[in-house]
Structures are given as structure tokens and as C-alpha cells.
Amino acid sequence: MNDQRRDGAGRRVVVAGAGMAGVRTAEALREQGFTGPVTLIGAEPHPPYDRPPLSKGVLLGGAEGDGSAVFDVDFAGLDIDLRLGCEVTGVRVADKEIDTDQGPVGYDVLVAATGAHPVRLPGTAGAEGVHVLHNLDDALRLRPVLERNDSVVVVGAGWIGAEFTTAARAAGCEVTVVEATGRPLSGALPAEIARPMARWYAESGATLLTDARVERVEPGAVLLADGRRLEADAVVVGIGARPATAWLADAVELGPQGEVLADARLRASAPDVYAVGDCASFPSARYGERLLIHHWDNALQGARTVAEGILDAVSYTHLDVYKRQDPPLGQRAAGRPHGGRGHPRRDARRSVRPGAVLLVRAVRAVRAVRGPPRGGGHHAVARRARGPGVERVLAARGAAGRAAGRGPAPRPDPGPQADRVRRPGRPGPGPRPGPAAEGRRPPLTRYHGRTIGEGARLPPPGPGWHAWSCDRD
Numbered sequence: 001m002n003d004q005r006r007d008g009a010g011r012r013v014v015v016a017g018a019g020m021a022g023v024r025t026a027e028a029l030r031e032q033g034f035t036g037p038v039t040l041i042g043a044e045p046h047p048p049y050d051r052p053p054l055s056k057g058v059l060l061g062g063a064e065g066d067g068s069a070v071f072d073v074d075f076a077g078l079d080i081d082l083r084l085g086c087e088v089t090g091v092r093v094a095d096k097e098i099d100t101d102q103g104p105v106g107y108d109v110l111v112a113a114t115g116a117h118p119v120r121l122p123g124t125a126g127a128e129g130v131h132v133l134h135n136l137d138d139a140l141r142l143r144p145v146l147e148r149n150d151s152v153v154v155v156g157a158g159w160i161g162a163e164f165t166t167a168a169r170a171a172g173c174e175v176t177v178v179e180a181t182g183r184p185l186s187g188a189l190p191a192e193i194a195r196p197m198a199r200w201y202a203e204s205g206a207t208l209l210t211d212a213r214v215e216r217v218e219p220g221a222v223l224l225a226d227g228r229r230l231e232a233d234a235v236v237v238g239i240g241a242r243p244a245t246a247w248l249a250d251a252v253e254l255g256p257q258g259e260v261l262a263d264a265r266l267r268a269s270a271p272d273v274y275a276v277g278d279c280a281s282f283p284s285a286r287y288g289e290r291l292l293i294h295h296w297d298n299a300l301q302g303a304r305t306v307a308e309g310i311l312d313a314v315s316y317t318h319l320d321v322y323k324r325q326d327p328p329l330g331q332r333a334a335g336r337p338h339g340g341r342g343h344p345r346r347d348a349r350r351s352v353r354p355g356a357v358l359l360v361r362a363v364r365a366v367r368a369v370r371g372p373p374r375g376g377g378h379h380a381v382a383r384r385a386r387g388p389g390v391e392r393v394l395a396a397r398g399a400a401g402r403a404a405g406r407g408p409a410p411r412p413d414p415g416p417q418a419d420r421v422r423r424p425g426r427p428g429p430g431p432r433p434g435p436a437a438e439g440r441r442p443p444l445t446r447y448h449g450r451t452i453g454e455g456a457r458l459p460p461p462g463p464g465w466h467a468w469s470c471d472r473d
Contacts (some may be wrong), residue, residue, distance in 0.1 A: 009035040012349035013310065014100060014105055016088045016247075017113030020041025021277025021299035023071050025111050029308035030176035031393040033348035038080045040106065041098075043114075045085040046136050046175040048073070052296060054139040059146060059169055069136075074396035077253045088114065091251045093270045098247075109272050110297030112248060112260055113303075116278040116294060122154060126216050130235045133160055142236065146171035150233035153177075153222045155214055162197070165206050175206040178222065178229055180213045189242075241294055243279040254283055259292050265309045266302055272310065274296060425450065 013029060015022045015324040018040055026040045042048060052405045075082040083102075090099040097104045118132040131142050140165075145152065154161045157179035168175045179186075184201070187195040200206040213225040222230045243259040252262045253269040260268050260275035262282045268275050277299040281292040 010362060011108040012039070012106060013037070013109045013111065014098060014107035015043065015111040015113055016276070017039050017111075017115055017279075018044070018048040018082070019113065019115050019299070020295040020296050021115065021187070021303055022111070022113035023048045023073060024300055024303035025113060025276060025306050025472060026075075026080050027073060027078065027393055028304050029310065029353040030080070030310055030396075032307050034053070034307070035312060036108075037461065039080075039083065040075065040080055040099065041083045041086050041088060043085070043087040044135060044137075047071070048082075049136060050296075051135075054136060055133055055160060058136065059143055059164070059167040061143060061147075070268070075131045088161070088247050090247050093273070096272070109246070109274070111253075111306055112245070112268065112273065112275040112279055113277050113299075114244045114247070114279050116381075118237070119242060121214060121217060121237050121239070124235075124237065129219065129233070130217055130237065132237050133164055133355075134241070142234075145234045146173060148233075149173050151176075151231060152234045152236060153230050153232040154236045154238065156180075156238040157197075157201075157208065157210075157238070158188060158238055158240065161236075161395075164236050164238065165201070166240045169204050169206055175204055176232070177201060177208045178212045178214060178230070179208065179210045182210050184208070184210075198353075223427070239416065241278065243290070245279050255290070256293070257292065266306050267309065274306045276306045312419075410454070437445050450467045 001147075004442055011032070013026075013036060015038065017025050019412055022040055022042070023288055026038050029038055040048075043470065049069045049072045050071060058069060080218050087101045088098055089101060091110065092099070095106075096110075097106050097108065104243075110224045117132045121130070122131065126131045133142060144169055151167055153170075154175060154177045161177055161179075162184065165175050165177060177184075181187075183191060184197040188194070198208055198210070209224075213229075215225045217223070217235055218229060220233070222232055222235055224230070240256055243254075245254055245258050245260055248254065248260060248268075251271060252275070253272050255261050260280040262268055262280045264285075266274050266276055266280060266282060268280075276296045280302070281290045282302075283289075284291045310333045321387040376447070379415050
């Protein structure tokens with residue numbers, strides 16, 4: 001591989017989509033030493049932001065106002081051409097150009113990171129009082145509903161339904177949740193894990209109706225297929241999402257849900273086109289099937305793989321990290337990555353509160369060229385690989401936050417001691433206060449250099465998912 005290809009000089013990378021996957025891809029390119037032009041195109045006029053706070057702090061009047069949902073990235077400092085309010089409408093692979101509502105944009109490498117769009121109830125598009133919760137504008141439109149303490153019918157007891165119900169009940173709204181299947185999260189979790197959530201809805205004060213299908217929505221009411229009529233000042237629909245790939249339909253191979261069918265390096269079927277995040281599926285060597293994962297961690301890890309793929313050769317199998325504030329009682333569904341030599345079922349020890357749910361779908365980034373890391377896991381690899389590109393990205397993140405009045409002042413350089421990988425049995429730079437010093441029980445283990453407290457390990461409920469319902473003795 002010649003130097004020009006490695007550092008990207010003269011090669012134009014265009015990233016379509018300014019969500020988590022797109023922003024982190026552009027950032028990862030600079031972090032890994034790419035010096036060519038990088039253009040990041042976002043359809044929304046807002047500065048790129050993180051979506052998880054939308055169903056939590058933004059709804060309740062917090063994260064949007066203080067800017068904490070906005071990505072702390074100085075795009076100008078990273079020499080990234082950020083174009084907002086620019087919607088991608090098509091791509092001409094032969095000409096290596098994408099079409100936008102502001103004119104064509106040429107590329108040498110294209111990264112599709114346009115995410116997904118929410119599924120809507122038939123006949124409700126544009127209907128007054130019917131909402132989805134997908135982007136910042138959706139959250140801002142829903143905020144007055146919570147401020148007025150309106151009665152709300154939530155259609156769908158999935159993640160979005162649970163998170164919105166949490167916020168709505170915290171605001172004092174009367175909430176009825178309508179689920180077409182027999183239990184919450186039927187498409188996301190095994191039955192034995194998801195079944196207790198019905199009790200959590202009741203304890204929060206929300207009404208959960210299962211095996212209930214919506215016939216139609218009328219002004220001020222939702223009519224169910226069994227004839228029941230639910231009065232509602234507002235309706236929130238959370239029944240899933242589909243990849244936003246209509247602009248790619250004639251250019252790359254798409255799957256049954258409209259997702260880009262990417263290979264193990266997240267390359268699409270067209271030359272010099274990659275796909276990452278919610279809009280792409282990829283083959284999993286571990287599970288023997290293609291995975292389409294709508295989760296921020298997939299976007300985060302896939303971005304690194306795409307950046308390395310543009311510069312070098314890697315394969316991707318994804319390492320899930322699930323962390324949610326669901327459902328109405330604020331329970332967490334959380335998973336942690338396993339180490340380079342570990343096993344997801346053996347290493348998934350977490351400090352969790354009774355009744356919490358621990359989820360791990362084990363996958364890991366596989367380096368096709370460099371081989372597995374030695375000791376210290378991926379955190380140690382990051383420390384050893386910390387070079388000028390990484391320092392540039394870290395400086396840009398801090399500068400963006402300080403310019404917006406967020407975040408602490410830059411820390412002093414800790415010196416070479418900070419980059420040393422601590423191995424088992426090697427003493428650290430100095431004593432640290434730990435659980436024993438505070439009168440708590442000692443930790444069970446150390447995991448990637450972090451102290452992991454008491455937890456529980458139970459057999460997984462089925463293939464693929466490693467899940468534990470944890471209750472301490």
C-alpha cells in the first residue's frame with residue numbers, strides 16, 4: 001500500500017449523514033492520520049447531536065437548552081467541511097457524484113451513514129396530534145405535550161415507547177401504552193427477560209394494553225381493533241424504524257428492510273462506497289447471519305472500521321454495549337464488551353441493582369492485518385496507538401466544548417506515566433480509594449482496568465443473546 005493511499009492525500013471522502021455514525025467516521029479518519037478532504041453532509045439544520053438524550057433530557061427541557069446533546073467536536077479544527085441542512089437525494093456511481101438539494105458533490109470514497117427513519121401508522125402522516133420521536137425537532141414538538149400534562153397514547157411498547165413513557169410519567173402525564181403483541185419489547189428481548197417489564201409499567205402509573213391493535217386514529221382518540229376507544233390529547237408512535245436508503249436504491253444492493261448489504265469491511269456492492277450505522281447490515285461470523293443493529297454502539301464501532309477500511313484492511317463483527325434507562329422505573333439494560341482473551345458469558349460481571357437486566361451480544365472487531373491485541377484489551381491498544389491524529393481529535397473535542405461554555409479546562413500533560421499499560425500484579429502510580437476504604441464489600445474482579453463490583457451470572461436465555469436478570473443474594 002503506497003503512502004498516498006495510507007494518508008489519503010488527494011482522495012476526497014464524503015460522508016452522507018451527520019448522526020453518530022457519520023460524525024464518528026469523519027473524526028476517526030482524522031484520528032487515524034487521513035489528510036485528504038473530508039466532507040460531512042447532514043440533512044438537519046442543527047449542529048450534529050447525540051440522539052439518546054432526545055427521549056430523556058431534551059423532552060424534559062434539559063439537554064437541548066444547555067447544548068449537552070451536541071457533539072463536542074470542532075469540525076473546523078479537524079478540517080472537516082460540515083454542510084448542514086443539505087439532503088442527499090441520489091448517487092451516480094459511474095460519475096462518483098452524489099446529488100443533494102443544494103447541487104452535486106463529487107467523491108472518491110463515499111460513506112453512507114444516513115441512519116433510519118421511523119415507521120408511521122398508516123394514514124397518520126401529517127395528522128395533528130400524532131408524533132414520532134426520532135430527531136431533535138420531534139422532541140421539541142413533544143416538549144409542550146409534557147409541559148401541559150396532556151393525556152398520551154403511546155403506540156408500541158419497544159425502546160422508544162418505554163423511554164417516552166418514562167419521561168411522560170416524570171412530567172405527570174397520563175399515559176396508555178398500546179402494544180400489538182403479548183408483551184413489551186417482543187422484538188428486542190427474550191420473553192423471560194422482557195416479561196417483568198409489564199409490571200414495571202403498572203408500578204410507574206402507566207396503563208399497558210397488550211394484544212391490542214390500532215384500527216385508526218381520530219382527533220382526540222385512538223380506536224382499537226376490538227372496538228375500544230382511548231381518549232388522547234396526543235399520540236406518540238414508536239413501532240420501529242427502517243433504513244433511510246431510498247437515495248441509494250439504484251446504486252447499491254439493498255436488503256429486505258432497505259438496508260445496505262455491506263460486507264465484513266462495511267463495503268457496499270458499489271466500488272468505493274461504504275455503509276455504517278442504522279442503514280447497513282453486515283455478516284456476523286459469530287452468529288452465521290447478517291445483523292442489522294439499530295444502536296449507537298454499532299454506529300460508534302462501525303465508524304472506526306470504515307475509517308480503517310479506507311486506510312487499511314480490517315473486518316467487522318461488532319461488539320455490543322447496551323445501556324438504557326428503560327423502562328418507566330429507570331431500570332437499566334446494560335452490556336459490556338469482553339476483553340481480547342475473554343468470553344462474554346464468563347466476563348460479563350457488572351455491578352447492578354436488583355432486578356436490573358444485563359445484556360451482552362458478544363462480538364468484537366477483528367483486525368485482518370495486525371492480529372489481536374496483547375494484554376490490556378482494546379483500551380490498552382488505544383493508549384499504545386495514541387499518536388498525532390488522536391491528539392488532534394482530542395484537542396478538537398475539548399476546544400468545541402470550551403467554546404460553547406461546556407466542559408472543564410484542558411488538563412495538564414500527565415507525562416509518559418499515563419500511557420503505560422498496567423498489567424495484572426503491577427502496582428499503579430499510587431494508592432487509590434476503593435470499595436474497602438469506603439466500608440463496602442471488595443470487588444469481584446478487575447475488567448479493562450476498571451473495578452467491577454458485585455453482580456450475578458445466570459445462563460443465557462437462548463442463542464445469540466447473553467442475558468441475565470440479576471438479583472443479588
